[in-house]
Amino acid sequence: MCRSMSVSMSVRCPLDTKGSAVAGLAKRLSLIFKAKASKAIDRAEDPRETLDYSYEKQLELLQKVRRGVADVATSRKRLELQMTGLQQQSDKLQNQAQKAIGAGREDLAREALTRRSGLQAQMGDLQAQHAQLDQEEQKLITASQRLSSKVESFRTRKETIKATYTAAEAQTKIGEAFSGISEEMSDVGLAMQRAEDKTATLQARSGAIDELLASGALEDASSSGRGDDIQRELDALGSSSDVELELAKLKGELPAGAPAKQIEAPPAGAEAAQPQQSTQQSPQQPTQQPGEAQP
């Protein structure tokens, strides 16, 4: 009945006692974890030493998990800072779009909104990653609390066994507790690996976003990267309208009846008078070209 599918699946063979074609996955996994634990016990000369060694390993793992929680929290906070940064950029583009519309520049407003939607997509991505990290963090916190309880429970059991039983007796007494804590450690170890993998991937990506934010290139995510050209155009629009305002103000301040017309519109031909004058002044040099330097 032991139908071998592959070397890696060989653990299921002893399970195939009920005649089913394929042993359940959960049963196979349980046996793998148990096999791992019993190997560790069998290796030791005196099982009581195994208890101390395992306890040390448990404490190490507990420390590692607590550091893991801190690492994930750091990554999560970094993501939050980046999300704030992107939100500020996005708000700025929104303001720019409003100003551009106010100035009658629909093209600029469109450009700003296009870039803003690019940022919004990035932010959506970051939000999803943030939710993932948050979940990992919670899982690790729960795992570390559970492991902590089990480690304490194991310590008590270990002391009792060491004080009460001979080496030979201890072997049978520690079996279940040892398998139990070993299984927990394997589970927590897997959770740690997963969390480390996730934070490593995120750190690489958030590093890239940090660089983008720092270089200001995100402001031009959909453009040629010439700096904040929308703002430049808006500033130009702003300053020219300021000039108009100042002009209007100055005109308003002029006393009634003053020769405003001369300021507003110089007499026709006034501009042409200058070149006329210069040709009159230098009739002796008719051949001089405009580009040539004066002697």
Place this chain on the structure above:
Amino acid sequence: MIVRILGEGQLSVPDVEMTGLNELDDALGEAVESGDETRFRSALAALLGRVRQVGAALPDDALKPSELVLPGPESDLDDVRDLLGEEGLIPG
């Protein structure tokens, strides 16, 4: 009977549920053999759902091995192959 959901902890399940869970577990094993991701995910969801429905969380300080060890709800076939492939891949 004690069942572990990887990443979530252990649950104590009444022995009368054993037959039903073993059937769901066999279906999960077959899904893994078939290599069909969709089939695997639905078989896993069915088993996890049943365990959660009938099981009660074991106290944190309990030190007992599990008779069934289930992959977590987000696992895919690659994760399972890693778990089955080499004992060395399981840390601790």
